[in-house]
Amino acid sequence: MLLPPEPDALLRVAASEPAPEEDSAVHDRMDALVRELERHNRLYHTLDAPEISDEAYDAMFAELTALERQYPQFRSPHSPTLRVGGGLLPGLKTQAHRTRMYGLEDVFNMDEWHDFAQRMIRAVPETPMVFWCDPKLDGLALELVYENGLLVSAITRGNGEEGEVVLEQARTIRTIPLHLAGEGPFPELLEVRGEVVMYKEHFAEANAMREALGQKLFANPRNAAAGCLRQLDVQAARRMPLTFLAYSMGAAVWGSCPPRTSHADLMHYFETCGFATPPGGKICHGLGEVESYVESVRAGREGYAMQIDGAVAKVNDLAAQQALGFTARSPRFAVAFKFPAEQAMTILQAIEVQVGRTGVLTPVAKLVPVSVGGVTVSSATLHNEDEVRAKDVRIGDTVVVQRAGDVIPEIVRVCMEKRPPSAVPWVFPDTCPACGEHVHREQGQSAWICDNISCPAVRLRSIIHFVSSAGLDIQGIGSQWIEQLVQSGRVKTPADLFTLTEKELLGYERMGKQLASNFVQALETAREEATLARFLSGLGIHHVGEQAARLLAQHFHTMDAIVQASCEELTVLPGVGPKMAESIVSFFAGHANREMLEKFRSLGLWPEEKENDAAEDSNSPLQGRRFLFTGTLSIPRGEAQRMAEKAGAVIVSSVSKKLDYLVAGDKPGSKLDKARSLGIEVLDEQAFMAMLEEQKEK
Numbered sequence: 048m049l050l051p052p053e054p055d056a057l058l059r060v061a062a063s064e065p066a067p068e069e070d071s072a073v074h075d076r077m078d079a080l081v082r083e084l085e086r087h088n089r090l091y092h093t094l095d096a097p098e099i100s101d102e103a104y105d106a107m108f109a110e111l112t113a114l115e116r117q118y119p120q121f122r123s124p125h126s127p128t129l130r131v132g133g134g135l136l137p138g139l140k141t142q143a144h145r146t147r148m149y150g151l152e153d154v155f156n157m158d159e160w161h162d163f164a165q166r167m168i169r170a171v172p173e174t175p176m177v178f179w180c181d182p183k184l185d186g187l188a189l190e191l192v193y194e195n196g197l198l199v200s201a202i203t204r205g206n207g208e209e210g211e212v213v214l215e216q217a218r219t220i221r222t223i224p225l226h227l228a229g230e231g232p233f234p235e236l237l238e239v240r241g242e243v244v245m246y247k248e249h250f251a252e253a254n255a256m257r258e259a260l261g262q263k264l265f266a267n268p269r270n271a272a273a274g275c276l277r278q279l280d281v282q283a284a285r286r287m288p289l290t291f292l293a294y295s296m297g298a299a300v301w302g303s304c305p306p307r308t309s310h311a312d313l314m315h316y317f318e319t320c321g322f323a324t325p326p327g328g329k330i331c332h333g334l335g336e337v338e339s340y341v342e343s344v345r346a347g348r349e350g351y352a353m354q355i356d357g358a359v360a361k362v363n364d365l366a367a368q369q370a371l372g373f374t375a376r377s378p379r380f381a382v383a384f385k386f387p388a389e390q391a392m393t394i395l396q397a398i399e400v401q402v403g404r405t406g407v408l409t410p411v412a413k414l415v416p417v418s419v420g421g422v423t424v425s426s427a428t429l430h431n432e433d434e435v436r437a438k439d440v441r442i443g444d445t446v447v448v449q450r451a452g453d454v455i456p457e458i459v460r461v462c463m464e465k466r467p468p469s470a471v472p473w474v475f476p477d478t479c480p481a482c483g484e485h486v487h488r489e490q491g492q493s494a495w496i497c498d499n500i501s502c503p504a505v506r507l508r509s510i511i512h513f514v515s516s517a518g519l520d521i522q523g524i525g526s527q528w529i530e531q532l533v534q535s536g537r538v539k540t541p542a543d544l545f546t547l548t549e550k551e552l553l554g555y556e557r558m559g560k561q562l563a564s565n566f567v568q569a570l571e572t573a574r575e576e577a578t579l580a581r582f583l584s585g586l587g588i589h590h591v592g593e594q595a596a597r598l599l600a601q602h603f604h605t606m607d608a609i610v611q612a613s614c615e616e617l618t619v620l621p622g623v624g625p626k627m628a629e630s631i632v633s634f635f636a637g638h639a640n641r642e643m644l645e646k647f648r649s650l651g652l653w654p655e656e657k658e659n660d661a662a663e664d665s666n667s668p669l670q671g672r673r674f675l676f677t678g679t680l681s682i683p684r685g686e687a688q689r690m691a692e693k694a695g696a697v698i699v700s701s702v703s704k705k706l707d708y709l710v711a712g713d714k715p716g717s718k719l720d721k722a723r724s725l726g727i728e729v730l731d732e733q734a735f736m737a738m739l740e741e742q743k744e745k
């Protein structure tokens with residue numbers, strides 16, 4: 048595309064008010080610059096084939112910026128200068144997807160693949176088994192909404208039905224076109240779905256930068272991509288090198304554009320629109336070709352620029368995709384071949400002991416950094432003393448480390464044949480590495496514990512826990528800030544956070560006015576919105592997780608009632624055993640904890656659970672009953688669980704004798720067999736719904 052000739056008027060822009068005809072020339076020039084910059088962006092970032100030098104690009108960019116400053120009325124909302132972002136966003140809003148964003152069914156071997164394919168063949172016998180195959184990217188799924196070619200929304204997958212709006216952050220990703228490339232016409236509506244990933248090489252750079260800034264390192268590129276995309280600070284998001292790769296479509300209204308008829312055609316169209324697509328995507332004819340493709344991706348896994356965890360096969364014909372449709376969880380026309388965890392060998396240099404929020408000491412192996420599937424691993428958890436003994440891990444050993452998805456790397460085994468003769472068994476320290484106090488290990492327990500309530504490590508971890516999603520879920524208060532606040536002695540308990548003022552926050556290194564104000568605002572919002580269950584779970588009482596906290600909140604309704612409850616009163620609740628009850632009572636008896644709770648109360652952070660009629664009704668057939676959901680239901684499982692919880696049920700995750708009901712959907716798997724063998728009552732979805740109805744009528 049050629050730029051319109053530079054109008055003379057432009058050379059005189061600063062001189063005087065431009066005449067109307069000059070206006071239109073300026074406007075044209077600005078439009079042309081916007082389009083041209085977008086094209087070069089794409090050539091550079093997506094196609095890896097720049098046509099002009101960086102300097103020429105910068106000059107064009109500077110010209111547009113200057114014109115926009117002078118003629119703000121002509122600034123396009125889709126200008127690439129907007130990619131530079133503007134400060135902090137107030138918070139992430141959620142938005143419903145027009146059509147649900149499904150996950151994929153996983154297969155782990157070729158037998159499972161054949162079963163999956165047989166079901167497809169039975170459902171659409173006349174459709175040729177032709178597939179579009181590509182690698183499965185391990186990033187963050189994102190939907191981009193284009194109306195008449197312009198990017199109008201970007202929504203994360205979220206729970207599939209609704210996700211977080213990250214339009215401003217998405218605009219900072221240079222492989223996301225702000226408007227579709229080409230001359231049009233464009234579809235009236237096109238939802239482009241794909242994955243936001245961070246290339247392995249960029250991941251290493253991003254972590255090096257975080258290390259230099261004293262920030263917590265990202266565990267893997269997936270977390271890095273998710274963390275960057277969801278962060279509220281658009282400026283910070285801009286510094287993170289993220290890439291978007293398009294692989295499927297949501298809703299589309301093609302208007303005057305020819306609709307796409309195959310997945311391959313759709314991928315090609317995406318490319319002409321300016322998107323990058325997953326590397327090495329191709330058509331495969333028949334099941335055998337799919338298998339060879341999957342094997343070639345598996346063999347070349349290390350060589351991909353981004354982290355991948357499998358391969359995906361999708362029926363190529365879009366009409367057949369539509370005919371096959373979806374189960375409650377995933378499409379019937381696409382499947383993911385999942386690869387197992389990746390392993391590598393390295394040397395264990397040291398064993399460090401870390402102190403958790405409950406004072407539990409965890410040994411951590413420090414390793415000579417090694418790439419495990421493209422991610423550099425330099426430490427791995429050893430869980431506890433028994434684990435170190437069982438694996439006989441010694442300093443100096445050569446070990447096999449493994450990473451599976453998001454899981455923290457672990458040591459699989461020691462290579463005994465490589466053990467240096469000088470290696471001696473490791474001995475657990477008898478003092479806490481953070482405070483120097485003696486540590487103890489109770490009989491029958493695997494963990495060593497530091498009991499010192501003023502241990503700085505325990506304090507830090509418990510405050511981080513309070514702020515995290517397991518507690519009040521306070522957005523924008525990173526652990527590096529908590530670390531600074533604890534180190535300075537200003538914050539000793541989570542309650543102290545709520546007394547911080549903007550003014551004193553400004554005294555901390557790297558704290559700006561905007562950040563301080565957001566910080567205080569986030570705490571205020573958290574204070575106002577805290578629920579009893581979240582507050583309780585945030586306190587980090589030993590054995591009281593999120594589920595137990597919900598149960599306690601539903602039963603006791605107020606903090607005062609919980610604080611005063613005796614072991615007998617607590618163990619009345621199904622789901623609260625003597626160990627948990629004891630731990631709750633002893634937490635509230637502790638002097639330091641009482642002081643902290645008084646502070647919370649005086650700050651007005653003393654939540655009450657709204658009384659829920661259904662949950663209150665102890666005659667309800669669901670009240671306090673343990674439910675487990677398995678298999679595919681006609682509604683998302685999370686929704687069914689929420690309905691049950693609202694009616695007073697307790698949701699558990701494994702089958703045991705204590706389970707009251709197993710609700711089994713389609714393809715229930717081994718949980719159903721186990722429940723039957725234990726004589727547990729099994730409900731189908733209809734029976735479960737009937738039970739809920741029955742309760743409502745009461």
Ligand code: IVH
Nearest residue numbers: 149150151181182183184188294295359378
């Ligand atoms: S196609 C109807 N292709 O993996 C769903 N998905 O475990 C069509 N994913 O969140 C999706 N790489 O978003 C497709 N090459 C690829 C993919 C891919 C990663 C994501 C997908 C989903 C998750 C499922």
